[in-house]
Amino acid sequence: MSAPFDVAIIGAGPAGMAAAVTARKHGLSCVVFDEARKPGGQIYRAVTERPEQDRREILGPDYYAGRELAEAYQRSGSEHRGGTMVWSLAEGEIRWRSREGGGVTLARRIVAATGAMERSFPVRGWTLPGVMTAGAAQILLKSAGLVEDDLVFIGCGPLLYLVAAQYCRAGRPPRLVVDTAPRKNLMAALPHLPRALLAAAYLSKGLGLIRELWAAGVRVERGVEQVEIEGEDAVRGVKWFSGGRWQRTDASRLALHQGIVPNVNLAMALRCRHVWEERQRCWRPVLDDWGRSSQPWLWIAGDEAGIAGAASARLSGTLAALDIARDLGAIGETERDKASSPVRAALRRDRAIRPFLETLYRPADAFIVPHADDVVVCRCEEVTRGEIAQVVKEGAAGPNQAKGFLRCGMGPCQGRLCGHTITETMSALSGRSPAEIGYFRLRMPIKPVTVGEIAGTPAPDALQA
Numbered sequence: 001m002s003a004p005f006d007v008a009i010i011g012a013g014p015a016g017m018a019a020a021v022t023a024r025k026h027g028l029s030c031v032v033f034d035e036a037r038k039p040g041g042q043i044y045r046a047v048t049e050r051p052e053q054d055r056r057e058i059l060g061p062d063y064y065a066g067r068e069l070a071e072a073y074q075r076s077g078s079e080h081r082g083g084t085m086v087w088s089l090a091e092g093e094i095r096w097r098s099r100e101g102g103g104v105t106l107a108r109r110i111v112a113a114t115g116a117m118e119r120s121f122p123v124r125g126w127t128l129p130g131v132m133t134a135g136a137a138q139i140l141l142k143s144a145g146l147v148e149d150d151l152v153f154i155g156c157g158p159l160l161y162l163v164a165a166q167y168c169r170a171g172r173p174p175r176l177v178v179d180t181a182p183r184k185n186l187m188a189a190l191p192h193l194p195r196a197l198l199a200a201a202y203l204s205k206g207l208g209l210i211r212e213l214w215a216a217g218v219r220v221e222r223g224v225e226q227v228e229i230e231g232e233d234a235v236r237g238v239k240w241f242s243g244g245r246w247q248r249t250d251a252s253r254l255a256l257h258q259g260i261v262p263n264v265n266l267a268m269a270l271r272c273r274h275v276w277e278e279r280q281r282c283w284r285p286v287l288d289d290w291g292r293s294s295q296p297w298l299w300i301a302g303d304e305a306g307i308a309g310a311a312s313a314r315l316s317g318t319l320a321a322l323d324i325a326r327d328l329g330a331i332g333e334t335e336r337d338k339a340s341s342p343v344r345a346a347l348r349r350d351r352a353i354r355p356f357l358e359t360l361y362r363p364a365d366a367f368i369v370p371h372a373d374d375v376v377v378c379r380c381e382e383v384t385r386g387e388i389a390q391v392v393k394e395g396a397a398g399p400n401q402a403k404g405f406l407r408c409g410m411g412p413c414q415g416r417l418c419g420h421t422i423t424e425t426m427s428a429l430s431g432r433s434p435a436e437i438g439y440f441r442l443r444m445p446i447k448p449v450t451v452g453e454i455a456g457t458p459a460p461d462a463l464q465a
């Protein structure tokens, strides 16, 4: 068994890459796992693979800004394990699988930087073929240069507008954008505007996206209060309710988006303490100022720690690595604090936009909690809102009881897609807060593996020996 790494990092997005660069700078040995073959994470997906000019016009300067970090990461001397999915974690050990096989890697400290996921959008018809998420449309564009013709974008949040604008730049303007952000959000967000001006670049980028759609002649329907997707075996059209009336259009391809939430499966399965974040409508881990979790050997950085965007992800990864360097004795407390001070200042400036953005794009209840009993909530096990309502009526206290009755959260996605929807639906049906309702009690493995793979990796005792 080879010697343990000083640090293992799960996720090679901005947070994981920055953590690795900092750890290496302080002389720590470092291994990084990512399901994707190349570093970059969600925002900088495939950034090291494209020639500089290839899609610059389409993906924009924010995307290519990631190349400098990715190259610094590639030069850092970290061991990159691309195409490698981590399925289990415990103190000192990481269990993983790649196309070539599986194994266990030992590490003294671990950084989880597994990022965010798009929130489910459980309206009638959301599971029909022809429906994808806006993030999935963007993954096709970034990794394969593929775009859909005549796409209809529906939902709320900056990513929806970014992908719609990228489609315009790619010469495939969306047919329609159906914006579900509640009108009242704008008034609620206004008190946060003065602070948001500290990060004014984000505001001008956002306005720029809206201008691009306008210049491309894209129709945008705002203030939409309800959405229904039509079709039997595939999407045939979409209906929306706004301004007191229903409208509809034929459509065969839809891109849905209702914001993003931290990817909590790993930290939840480790029993790290989490809290319900009301403004972002999601769970997030409880961390100290350096990102250290309630498991003292685990730091959490980037969007997994709470949604804050790529720049903050990078800064939080740096802070986590500095603290690990201090924890392992590579640097002293004074050196750590000195190095962290400009990082913290940049983090404060960058996060100044968050209260404004989070209030402006807080999703409406109508798109978080399904309206009708026939709407699917857990798509792996095909559990509907009506079935959830029935078990709540029979006294199910939270997601774990619902899981026992209905198997919701027990399919291949292991609750990643339905977890937040189940919490919010049970909360709405019972009148108790999401914090009281709680979340699934998750266990390793956090990703689907075969029994043979579990049996084939050594037990912890053998590793210690």
Ligand SMILES: Cc1cc2nc3c(=O)[nH]c(=O)nc-3n(C[C@H](O)[C@H](O)[C@H](O)COP(=O)(O)OP(=O)(O)OC[C@H]3O[C@@H](n4cnc5c(N)ncnc54)[C@H](O)[C@@H]3O)c2cc1C
Pocket: 010, 011, 012, 013, 014, 015, 016, 033, 034, 035, 036, 040, 041, 042, 043, 044, 084, 085, 086, 087, 113, 114, 115, 116, 117, 118, 135, 136, 138, 159, 162, 260, 301, 302, 303, 304, 308, 309, 310, 311, 313, 447
């Ligand atoms: C689909 C999608 C698209 C987005 N696009 C943009 C965009 O264009 N612009 C923008 O500003 N923001 C975008 N975001 C927001 C984005 O998440 C953050 O701004 C930023 O990428 C967060 O960085 P991070 O390092 O925390 O996580 P990420 O960049 O998400 O990186 C996390 C990495 O962890 C890996 N990972 C997760 N679980 C495991 C596991 N079990 N084993 C191994 N590897 C694992 C993932 O493959 C991923 O590469 C997007 C978010 C999503 C969900």
